[in-house]
Amino acid sequence: MNPFNSLTPQSKLLGAVIMVVGIVVSAPHTAFSAGAVVLLVSALAIIAEARIGQMLLRSLVVLPVAGMLSLFYPLRFVAELTPAAFVTAYATYWQPMLALIVTPWLCVLVMMFLMEICTQEDILYAMECLHLPHILVLLLTFMFRYVDVMRYQLRASRRALVSRAPGLSARRQVMLYGNLAGSMLIRAYDQGERIHAAMLSRGYTGILPRLRSERMAVPDAIFLVCTIVFACGLLLYH
Amino acid sequence: MSCSIIYEDVSFTYPNGTDALHQVNLTLRHGEHVALLGPNGAGKSTIMLLSNGILKPNQGRIVVGDLTLTADTLKPIRQRVGLVFQDPDDQLFMTTVHDDIAFGPLNRGLSAGEVEQRVADALEAVSLTHLSAKAPHDLSFGQKKRIALATVLAMQPDFLILDEPSSNLDPRGRRQMMELIRSIPSTVLIATHDLDMAWELLPRTIIIDGGQVVADGPTRELLADEVLMISHGLELPAVVKYS
Numbered sequence: 390m391n392p393f394n395s396l397t398p399q400s401k402l403l404g405a406v407i408m409v410v411g412i413v414v415s416a417p418h419t420a421f422s423a424g425a426v427v428l429l430v431s432a433l434a435i436i437a438e439a440r441i442g443q444m445l446l447r448s449l450v451v452l453p454v455a456g457m458l459s460l461f462y463p464l465r466f467v468a469e470l471t472p473a474a475f476v477t478a479y480a481t482y483w484q485p486m487l488a489l490i491v492t493p494w495l496c497v498l499v500m501m502f503l504m505e506i507c508t509q510e511d512i513l514y515a516m517e518c519l520h521l522p523h524i525l526v527l528l529l530t531f532m533f534r535y536v537d538v539m540r541y542q543l544r545a546s547r548r549a550l551v552s553r554a555p556g557l558s559a560r561r562q563v564m565l566y567g568n569l570a571g572s573m574l575i576r577a578y579d580q581g582e583r584i585h586a587a588m589l590s591r592g593y594t595g596i597l598p599r600l601r602s603e604r605m606a607v608p609d610a611i612f613l614v615c616t617i618v619f620a621c622g623l624l625l626y627h
Numbered sequence: 628m629s630c631s632i633i634y635e636d637v638s639f640t641y642p643n644g645t646d647a648l649h650q651v652n653l654t655l656r657h658g659e660h661v662a663l664l665g666p667n668g669a670g671k672s673t674i675m676l677l678s679n680g681i682l683k684p685n686q687g688r689i690v691v692g693d694l695t696l697t698a699d700t701l702k703p704i705r706q707r708v709g710l711v712f713q714d715p716d717d718q719l720f721m722t723t724v725h726d727d728i729a730f731g732p733l734n735r736g737l738s739a740g741e742v743e744q745r746v747a748d749a750l751e752a753v754s755l756t757h758l759s760a761k762a763p764h765d766l767s768f769g770q771k772k773r774i775a776l777a778t779v780l781a782m783q784p785d786f787l788i789l790d791e792p793s794s795n796l797d798p799r800g801r802r803q804m805m806e807l808i809r810s811i812p813s814t815v816l817i818a819t820h821d822l823d824m825a826w827e828l829l830p831r832t833i834i835i836d837g838g839q840v841v842a843d844g845p846t847r848e849l850l851a852d853e854v855l856m857i858s859h860g861l862e863l864p865a866v867v868k869y870s
Contacts, residue, residue: 509762510722533722537764583717590679590710591782592702592734597721600729600739 392608393437398511399518400609404616405503409496411620415627417488418495422626426495429619430502439505448498452490459489509533514601527597531584538580543573630707630785630814631656632678636687639673647673649838650687655786655814662825662846663818665835666860671818674835675788678816679710691786706735709784709813713791715771719763724755724774727763731782749781753807769800776807786814793821822864826850834859 393401412418412426434441462485463478479486507515513533516526546569557565634653640646648670655661663671676682677689680701689696691704709731712718721727728749732742750756753773763771772792779787792808793801801821805828808815819825825832825846832849834842836859842849849855851867862868 510726513722530722531720534720534763535716538716580717583712583714584720586676586681587710587712587718588720588730589681590705590708591731591778592705593730594734598730598733599726600733600742602739 391436391438393506395608396612397518397603397605397609398507398515399603400605400612401503401507402512402515402519404612405499407613407616407620408499411616411623412492412495412499414620415623416492417484418491422623423491423495426623427498430498434502434505437502437506439502444498444501444505447504448494448501451493451497455490455493459486462486462489514599514603517597517599518603523596530597535577535580539573539577542576543569546573630692631690632692632708632786632814632816633690634674634677634687635690637677637684637689638686639670639677639682639684647838648677648684651835651838651840653833653840653843655816657785657814658812659831660808660811660815660829661817662829662832663816663835664820664822664825664832664861669835669860670838671835672790673838675710675790675816675818678786678788679708680704681710706782707784708786708788709779709782711776711779711787711789711792713794715763715768715775718775718778719771722762723759724750724761724763724766725759727774728778728781731778735782745781745783749777752780752810753777754803769796769803772796772800772804773807776804780811784813787811787816789815789817789819791819791821792817793819793824822850822861823866826864826866834861836860 408426415422418426430444431441433439434444463475463482466478466482467474503512513526513530516529517523550565550569632653632655634651637648637651639648651670651674653674663674665671673682677684677696678691680696683696691707694700694704694707696704719727721730725746728746729742732745737745746759747756750759753776755770755773755777758766758770758774763774766774776789776792789808792804796804801824805824808817809828815829817825817829829846832842832844832846833840834849834855841859842855850864853863856863
């Protein structure tokens with residue numbers, strides 16, 4: 390039996406946030422503390438019957454951005470533009486560079502675990518229960534709903550572009566994709582207007598009504614205490 | 628509840644200056660199934676949006692049942708007039724089919740039990756009960772169209788307005804949609820270019836062109852009038868053309 394099924398979405402979300410805060414505050418991580426986080430999340434994933442491989446793979450999505458930030462980090466300490474100064478800066482600051490990659494990766498890994506044990510609707514519901522700003526929940530609801538519509542429209546526009554302009558130069562392609570992004574924005578705005586009209590016609594008054602009602606119970610409290618203990622453990626180790 | 632809808636000298640101009648409707652007079656009686664025909668840009672969508680109070684007439688008045696459309700009557704009018712948009716992706720904005728159908732009834736402040744019952748009834752009416760937990764983007768276009776209709780049926784409107792319900796549907800989907808519309812007891816206004824559907828389903832037709840009503844009468848009479856149809860950017864339905 391998967392014990393995570395007995396938890397409410399709000400405690401799952403809160404638990405993940407506590408873990409993320411623990412990871413961020415206790416940075417930079419040693420191999421031991423980072424390994425402990427990975428082991429814990431993996432163990433939880435096994436208990437929750439989550440897809441560990443997919444979780445790990447998806448968590449890598451943060452690497453390009455984190456890697457780039459990490460790569461630029463030592464440059465602020467380069468006093469003069471000589472090869473020796475660059476080498477010294479990178480050799481001196483490799484640990485913070487590593488931390489800039491490891492910390493966000495661990496946070497994303499925790500969030501990927503959350504996505505494995507929660508549906509999109511669960512997360513939106515949890516956000517409402519935790520009294521996050523309504524506009525944020527509304528925006529995320531629409532993002533979840535319309536990301537596929539946007540993807541479909543982008544693909545259709547790209548096909549239309551490619552079918553009428555094969556063999557374009559890279560420069561021209563960049564310009565056309567810029568135009569495409571502009572037209573997508575206008576289309577999204579237009580569709581937003583129509584969706585708003587559809588919402589109004591069904592009595593929308595500014596609040597997204599929901600049917601669910603789940604209260605936190607003893608298992609939620611136990612789970613939250615465990616995540617707090619883990620986060621405190623990371624801090625104490627730090 | 629009886630629900631007629633009356634447009635009295637209704638004119639509407641969009642903020643960009645487009646003159647969409649000019650002194651339109653119409654009466655749709657309770658229980659009627661009516662086709663609204665006309666070329667693109669004739670003013671069909673404007674009439675539909677005005678009926679629900681999404682647009683406000685610049686001139687004239689709209690009466691739904693015993694309520695005149697004003698800012699104060701907007702809420703009860705929107706409860707009585709259900710609008711189904713042409714593109715179901717405009718209509719289905721929640722993350723699951725169930726939540727989308729529940730959206731309207733919840734906005735009316737119904738109890739959880741009542742909302743669940745309405746969701747179940749609406750899904751049954753469109754024969755898609757098994758898709759309740761699905762995300763709208765996982766559905767086929769035909770299924771989305773039917774679910775879009777279910778979202779409005781769940782509100783149990785007295786007056787139902789559908790924009791191009793059969794567009795982009797395959798023959799089977801179109802047939803299912805037609806059967807569904809036939810079974811709706813409310814007053815129904817359908818804006819469509821599907822003349823064969825109008826011929827088969829809708830006893831009364833209103834033709835609008837250039838923002839004005841140019842013809843209003845029995846469907847089979849108007850749709851068989853080749854001169855009238857051609858002169859307003861329409862054509863004879865296949866059932867007439869090839870008979």
